[in-house]
Amino acid sequence: MNRERLLEISRFLRVGVANTLLGLSIIYAAKWLFQISDIPANALGYSAGLTLSFFLNSHWTFRYKGPRGAALVKFALVSLFAYGMNLLAVMGTIRYFGLNSYVAQATGIGLYTGTSYFASKYLVFRRER
Numbered sequence: 316m317n318r319e320r321l322l323e324i325s326r327f328l329r330v331g332v333a334n335t336l337l338g339l340s341i342i343y344a345a346k347w348l349f350q351i352s353d354i355p356a357n358a359l360g361y362s363a364g365l366t367l368s369f370f371l372n373s374h375w376t377f378r379y380k381g382p383r384g385a386a387l388v389k390f391a392l393v394s395l396f397a398y399g400m401n402l403l404a405v406m407g408t409i410r411y412f413g414l415n416s417y418v419a420q421a422t423g424i425g426l427y428t429g430t431s432y433f434a435s436k437y438l439v440f441r442r443e444r
Contacts, residue, residue, distance in 0.1 A: 323376060323377070323436075326376040327372065327376045327432050327435070328428070330367075330368055330371040330372050330375070330376055331368070331428060331431075333367060333368075333371065334364035334365065334367045334368040334371075335364065337363055337364050337367050338360035338361055338363055338364030338365075339360060340360075341356075341359050341360040341363050341364075342356045342357055342359070342360035345359050345360070365390075365391075365394055368390075368394075369386075369390050372390075372435060372440065373386060373390075373440055376435075376440075377435065377436065377440035377442075379440040379442075380442075381441075381443065386440060389438055389439040390435070390439045393430075393431060393434040393435060393438060393439055396430065396434065397426075397427045397430040397431040397434065398427065400423070400426045400427060400430045401423030401424070401426055401427035402423065403423075403426075404422050404423035404426045404427075405419045405420055405422055405423040406419075408422045
């Protein structure tokens, strides 16, 4: 793997950490400070995290120069697909391997991250040749 690819993956992972921290912070603040219930708090947090992720990944990670509107729609679809892959992994490890549900939550992270990275690179923020 070349140096540029490793730097790109590193940027992608750092964006993921940033969007996770932002999303969780908003979820926890919404629940604790404003007594917002789980589902709306989660929606607020994920919306903020995904917005940050789109902005940073398009500008910094992949240095995308194409149309933003189309990329945003693709990004939303990729995020939903990656979430579905995560959910399959989590539920599969609970159901078929009897894993504790708290531990099982971690099993989907790699699949979500890998799916999201490759789909973002090759579908959402693809450089035209």
